[in-house]
Amino acid sequence: MPPVALTVTPRHSDGMELTMLCVFLGGLEAFPLALAASLTLRPDKSQFFVHESLVLGCDLEGNSSCWRVRHRGRGRVTDVCTSSDPDCSMELLYPLDTGHYWCESDAGERSEAVGIVVTAGGAVILESPALPVAVGGVVTLLCTSRHSSSSSSSSHFYKNGVLIGSSRTGNLSVAAVSQSDEGIYKCNVSGVGESAPSRLTVRARRPEPPTPPCLAYILLPVVGAGLIVAVATLLGIARRRRGEVEQTVNYSNVTFAREAKPQRLTDLDSGPTFYSTLNLDSL
Template sequence: MELATLCVFVASVRVVPNRSQFFQYETVSLDCGEPGNSSEWRVKRKTSADINKECSIAWGKRNGSQCLIDDLYQSDSGVYWCESGDGECSDAVNITVTGGSVILESPVVPVREGDAVTLRCTSRATSSANLAADFYKDGLLIGRSSTGDLTLRNVCEADQGFYKCNITGAGESPDSWLAVRAEQPESVRSSLANILLPVVGACLSLASLMLLCLWRSHKETDTEPTLYSTIKPGAT
């Protein structure tokens, strides 16, 4: 998603409850607050009805850096993010509101490689925790569960994709995008820094030396005396 304004990404919007799919008429809270940060954060969104609209102006109820939507409608489906008065912003998250009977509860923010992620298939029609469900990734069946839960262990980039679930007799959930973020180990980051810093330093030294040579060459050209011929006209 391309934000409507240019900003520096420094924070993450927090969604409570932490999932990307909601039933119609549910309540969701989005929080932009960063502890100790005096900047004034505000939640904004892009939906079919609102483009780059701020919370409490055309939708939601604002309380400081938080935004509350009491009754979700399908028209609230869209992209949400945070912005501050200092030109900072958060990553964007996608929220889907369905009028159907089944949702897939999955993390709304990217998960890190190596994490374990639990997907939960939930039905509005029943409160039973033991619901047999089928789970799909990019349209392909990846597993069945008698409890309605499916855990992906040690996730990697290959696990990134669109997920949905189906409960027999209840229905199918919308698709949700599961993003997996690669995390470089500290040792790798340190090694890269140890390699890149000397290379950058050498490049800067070489550039400085070239500039110095050019300056000296230019100076010598300006100060070089002009030689005139001393031969008199008509002399042999």
């Protein structure tokens, strides 16, 4: 049966991304899973000489069974490769390969398009990133000549038609890229020729994902339960110790005798009195 394709949602990042789903379930219910994909280019540059090579692909997070790379040039849209191909390599580039490339799902949703220029008769190309670059990164623009003897010539770089710098080495670096660096670039080599224009696209960096708020809801009950267990354990230990102390105490009946009061003289007079005769002569 054909694959079941669900909703595809494009989103921006440092490259071009889209989310898509392709699930073979054999008639079972399809579950709504989302997969992110980004168009990849090796090498990542927007201009090529004839007979250079290019490798394209869709880098998916998860199942990659449904992607395909498409090309639009000279009013026609064609498939360059699909997920069933072992690779997506264009070994020999020709001017007909000039155009825009993107990833697309079976549902028809697609990522942003990347422009590629294949120069036929031109002697100079500008090697700049074809994929969007991130804010804060470093971009190196390379003005390349087909003729090696021109390597000692000066290269001049232009942005939106305005000269922005020259180099004897043929490259110009843009440090700490910002949104203002986005635009149309080209270069020329003195005495050799000028490149075709290419667009440099700048994308804001994706912010770091915040700590999920649910983490606090998970940790707080765990910490609270731990405290309750600790307190209950301490109370149990204290009760056991108190019980042991109480068991060692021996109780007995103690009788307190009331102390007899001494008799006073008045008490003696109150009793009966006996008199006797003492014979002193017999002593």
